[in-house]
Amino acid sequence: MNEKNFEYLKDQIKFTGFGQDLEAALKANLAKAQNEFRLSHTAQHGKDELSSSLHFKKSAQSDMYFFNSYDAALKKENAEQAIKQTFYINRQAGNITQKEAYNLLDGRAVNKDLISKEGALYNAWVQLDFKDTAQNGNYKFKQFSEKYGFDLEKSVAKLPIKELSDVNEKTRVLESLGKGNRQAVTFQQNVNEQRVFLEANPQFKTVTVYDQNNRRLTIDGLRQSEREGASQKQNEKKDAKQQQKADSDQTAPKTRKGKKVSV
Structure with a gap:
C-alpha cells in the first residue's frame, strides 16, 4: 500500500466533510489493491439523513488511487423518496463538501470558487435546478456569478439583525450563509427581539x-411590524404620562378660597 497516497486520501476525505471515521475502511480497501472501491457514509442533519457513497479508482499508470466523486442521497423526514446527486471531486477548486451537498439537495444556494473551462478561477453562487436534469440523471446547476449582481452583505445589512453590530458575529453569519446554511439570527425591533432563520437567495438577489x-x-411585513411596535411603544408612553398626571392631580392638596371681609 502506498502510505503517501493513504495520507493524501485521508486528508481529502476529511476536508470534503466526511470526517475521520472512514480511515480504517480506506486503509483496508487500499491494501486489497483492487481497481476501484467505494466507502459509505451517513450523516444526520436535524431530522434529515444524507447517505453518501464515495468512489475511488486506481490509476492505470501507478499504484495511486484517486477520490473521483461521491453519490449523495438526501432522505427528508416523512419523504417517500430520496433526492440524489453525484458530486465530482476537482483537485483544483470547487469541491462540494458533504454539508454543502446537503444544503444543495435541500434547495439552498452555495457560494464557491470555481474553475472555468479556460482554467480561470472565478466566484459564483451555485444551486441545483430540480426542473432540469442531465443525461446522467444529475440535476443541472444554476450559476449566479458576481456580474449577476447579488451582494449578500448588502442584502443582510437591510435587515434589523442584532449580530451585525459585532464584527466577529457578522463574519460568522455571512460565512455560514455562503456555505448554504439556514442561519439562525436575532431580529431586534425596538425593544423586542425575535429569533428567525435566514437563507441566501441569489437568484432573486x-x-x-x-x-x-x-x-x-416578508421584508414589508417585518417593517410594518416594526412600525406597529414603535407606535405601540409611543402610545404606552403617552398613556403612562396621562396616568402619572392623573395620579398627581388626585394627590395634590387643594387650596381653600376664603370670603373677602370688608373693614
Whole structure:
C-alpha cells in the first residue's frame, strides 16, 4: 500500500466533510489493491439523513488511487423518496463538501470558487435546478456569478439583525450563509427581539427570512411590524404620562378660597 497516497486520501476525505471515521475502511480497501472501491457514509442533519457513497479508482499508470466523486442521497423526514446527486471531486477548486451537498439537495444556494473551462478561477453562487436534469440523471446547476449582481452583505445589512453590530458575529453569519446554511439570527425591533432563520437567495438577489415555525416572512411585513411596535411603544408612553398626571392631580392638596371681609 502506498502510505503517501493513504495520507493524501485521508486528508481529502476529511476536508470534503466526511470526517475521520472512514480511515480504517480506506486503509483496508487500499491494501486489497483492487481497481476501484467505494466507502459509505451517513450523516444526520436535524431530522434529515444524507447517505453518501464515495468512489475511488486506481490509476492505470501507478499504484495511486484517486477520490473521483461521491453519490449523495438526501432522505427528508416523512419523504417517500430520496433526492440524489453525484458530486465530482476537482483537485483544483470547487469541491462540494458533504454539508454543502446537503444544503444543495435541500434547495439552498452555495457560494464557491470555481474553475472555468479556460482554467480561470472565478466566484459564483451555485444551486441545483430540480426542473432540469442531465443525461446522467444529475440535476443541472444554476450559476449566479458576481456580474449577476447579488451582494449578500448588502442584502443582510437591510435587515434589523442584532449580530451585525459585532464584527466577529457578522463574519460568522455571512460565512455560514455562503456555505448554504439556514442561519439562525436575532431580529431586534425596538425593544423586542425575535429569533428567525435566514437563507441566501441569489437568484432573486435577496435573503429569505423564516420564523421559528418555518413560515416565510416578508421584508414589508417585518417593517410594518416594526412600525406597529414603535407606535405601540409611543402610545404606552403617552398613556403612562396621562396616568402619572392623573395620579398627581388626585394627590395634590387643594387650596381653600376664603370670603373677602370688608373693614
